Amino acid sequence: MYHIFEPTTAAELENYFHFRWSILNAPLQLPKGSEQDGYDPHALHRMIQDKDGQPLAVGRVYVTDADEAQIRYMAVEPNHRGKGIGSLLLKSLEQAARDAGAKRIVLLSRIKAIPFFENHGYHAAQREPHRMEGTQLLQMIKQLAPAKSLLRTPELCLELERVWAEQIPISEKMGISVYQYTGERFETRASLHANVNTKHAMFAGSIYSQATLTAWGLCWLKMKEQGFDGEIVVAKGEIAYRQPVTELPRAVILKDNIDGSFEGLKKGCKVKVKMTVCIISGEQNAAEFEGLFIILPKAERHQHENLGAQFAVVTD
Known part of the structure; x- marks a missing residue:
């Protein structure tokens, strides 16, 4: 059974950010600390753990204004991909944005993840990807319907x-x-x-x-x-x-x-x-x-x- 929640304690946040770094940034040889930015203290975070308390997925949504929110730093443990955990995480982040009043989601997808987001109702907002932190990213958008x-x-x-x-x-x-x-x-x-x-x-x-x-x-x-x-x-x-x-x-x-x-x-x-x-x-x-x-x-x-x-x- 999976447990999805918002990490709030020091220990939970430490596990959350370490997992984010190990999955997203360590493979790019980026140093510890690169997985965080100035928006984190004001964002909504979600983490999924297994029954033993081991992190399986993390993600963040930041509401920029009354109409728009940004999802970043989504990561799923490689051995648990393709099991619906990414979809569960994404829906939780979308719901958090919806509850905060956002009407659309904007995100930057890595090239290999584009089909995943397309299957969840996102579409490309630009023709060509651009590079950030050595990775090709494509901006994608989804309009949020009331739940x-x-x-x-x-x-x-x-x-x-x-x-x-x-x-x-x-x-x-x-x-x-x-x-x-x-x-x-x-x-x-x-x-x-x-x-x-x-x-x-x-x-x-x-x-x-x-x-x-x-x-x-x-x-x-x-x-x-x-x-x-x-x-x-x-x-x-x-x-x-x-x-x-x-x-x-x-x-x-x-x-x-x-x-x-x-x-x-x-x-x-x-x-x-x-x-x-x-x-x-x-x-x-x-x-x-x-x-x-x-x-x-x-x-x-x-x-x-x-x-x-x-x-x-x-x-x-």
Whole structure:
């Protein structure tokens, strides 16, 4: 499991800048210190670590004014390239820029990285690359759309919210809504105010419910996208609480955290799908939910209770 966060402590920043230098500048025989500039104290930084705390990727975004932000110093550990980590990092930097009010991203891409950025919606802002620090770089630009508009199937996302409200009333009381669905990432958000406890943090039961509803909702979207119909049953759910949720509750499922297929429904067979959901408070991973879901063909629905009974409110 990957952990993406903003490095803030002295130790975290030391690891962050050392990784940046070792991947980007050391191969060019540039000295330590060349990986930093005067904008770093005013920029937003992101780092991805593995489960053992080893850096896998880093990057920085600097908001230059109300409309534009610059991404620089993106680096991914060579042995982990091609696994979606670069995409995860880029999306996090874009979201940070979006949250700061930026409407477009400008960056300088190394020649070999141009296809990567093109696949993420960037286009060349100039015809020919120029050289900087001995490397050929091409300026690229991307217009940022509001994250709420990043819905692959907006009509189904709206229908999902209606299904939640009608069949699982707790979702509406918690203020849960679909925030983003790209095929690679599914994110819901909830109201902290509606789920706060006496310690000004989110109820543990609300965290569990948001995670479960998010996984159930993605099962529903995937099923509907492929033209299947069935009932989704929560077979098993486990959650690990890591820290209090004191900021806007975000529940995120990445494509790599889905294990299972819906193809069996074509033959009238039930299918099993496992999902991992991360509950994020600010930029910190506050909880991790692992759920097993069984999708039953339409004909088997009568054997199971109403879906709404799958969810219960738990209070601290």
